[in-house]
Amino acid sequence: MIGQGQDSHAFLERTRNQYCRRESAIGGRAMAVQINIHRTFLPQISWRYRAPICLLLCRHILLLAATVKQFIDFIPLLLFFIVFKLDPRVVDIAGHEVTVGGIYSATAMLIISSLVVYGTLFIKQRKLEKSQWLTLIACLVFGSLTLAFHSETFLKWKAPVVNWLFALAFIGSHFIGEQLLIKRIMGHALTLPEPVWTRLNIAWIGFFLFCGAANLFVAFTFQDYWVDFKVFGSLGMTLLFLVAQGIYLSRHLHDADTTTPKTED
Secondary structure: OHHHHHHHHHHHHHHHHHHHHHHHHHHHHHHHHHHHHHHHHOOOOOHHHHHHHHHHHHHHHHHHHHHOOOHHHHHHHHHHHHHHHOOOEEEEEOOEEEEEOOHHHHHHHHHHHHHHHHHHHHHHHOOOOHHHHHHHHHHHHHHHHHHHHOOOHHHHOHHHHHHHHHHHHHHHOOOOOOOOHHHHHHOOOOOOOHHHHHHHHHHHHHHHHHHHHHHHHHHHHOOOOHHHHHHHHHHHHHHHHHHHHHHHHHHHHHHHHHHOOOOOO
């Protein structure tokens, strides 16, 4: 009985050892497959260059977004969109009946929210940028005309006119002043060769001309969707353009570094 028990114990021990070796072999093959997969499918880019490239793109995309197109401008547009999408209803405000919903109440919201947003910025910063002044004045002029004449045609012209005025300012900087407008805006943060500044300025001219034409076409061709395009279409085009320009800048910053003279201690 004792011998049979010892034989059974030895058989179980051999079985367990074989199972452990089999699991180790399977685990080793799985690890090898995982390593091979990573080696096969990951881009062959050294980690020495991956992080600087990503940081470079993020830095200058955010820089362009902050300097050329202030995303705080989206707040009045978002409120305009929300009120426009509401079903028209009569609301009692301080004893006065006010219709909320539709294009005219949305226009009133656009005017009020623009005054609040830019008024707050002016109080905090003691100034507004020229682009913000232009946006605010355009909201007041075209919004007031829309409400006064009870015609949304005036508001449809706001985005095209503002974009084309921006394009005109960038065009004028080629002939007036010592520096291109894009260099005046971004020159304190970036060092680039002069031909690159010229191409950037021309790119912004084309972008504003295209945005103005696109807004005008949609506003008078697709009557049911022009508000959606005014709010989200313009924002989407701006984001795509900033991403493309960030990639373009990342290709030329090294050229700027080589042309910058080094000072000796």
